[in-house]
Amino acid sequence: MxxxxxxxxxxxxxxxxxxxGKLEGQKGVHTILYKNPTCGDVMVLYIQLGENGIEDLSFEGxxxxxxxxSCSMMTELLKINTVKECREKREAFERLIRDGELKDDVDLGDAAxxxxxxxxxxxxxxxxxxxQALDKWLEEQEIGNH
Incomplete structure (x- = not known):
């Protein structure tokens, strides 16, 4: 059931x-193109940063x-999250998919x-x-902060 x-x-x-859909009319939107190497699925992730982290995000694909x-769920889940919260949810989601483990202390919403x-x-x-598209953006954030 x-x-x-x-x-x-x-x-x-x-x-x-x-x-x-594309985030239009906003300044400083980060655009990340990602293609799944195993099956050819493709997406573009749009991320709008605010003072405290992700303010808005969307996708096309x-x-x-x-x-x-998964794209739909992730964009819902990560809106209005700090970069740290995004990392925590990203790690918890990967553990869910790879190991089948659902961590009690990280809310994955519908992604669970x-x-x-x-x-x-x-x-x-x-x-x-x-x-994995988000990973590309997180790596850019790390490089920009060093």
């Missing part, structure tokens, strides 16, 4: 993508239901519904695609 609920959440995000749902992807090794990169 829980698997059915999770499947419904994933399909809802895949069909009705949240935060889909094409891919399977898992990758598009992708826990079943853990059993589908070939789909790990689909679920991780937007998070």
């Amino acid at each position: 829980l698997d059915d609920l999770y499947r419904q959440i994933v399909m809802d995000h895949a069909k009705y993508k949240r935060n889909y 094409e891919g399977c239901s898992i990758s598009m749902a 519904s992708l826990q079943g992807v853990h059993r589908l090794r070939a789909r790990h990169n689909c679920a991780l695609m937007p998070w």
Whole structure:
């Protein structure tokens, strides 16, 4: 029954993508292009920084239901988060996908519904695609702060 609920959440995000589209009319939007090397899914992540971290983010892209749902979930989850909070959620999500572990102290919101992807090794990169795009941005932040 829980698997059915999770499947419904994933399909809802895949069909009705949240935060889909380019961030327009805002200054200083970071644009990160990412292509999943294993299947060809592609996305562009748009990040608008504010004083305390991510103020707004959105995406455009094409891919399977898992990758598009993951993009939608991640953009919802990371809005109005500090860079530190983004890192914590990113690490918790990777552990969820790679090891099947859901940490109690990190709220992953709807993204927790992708826990079943853990059993589908070939789909790990689909679920991780937007998070790997986020990694590229986080690396840029580290370089800029040194």
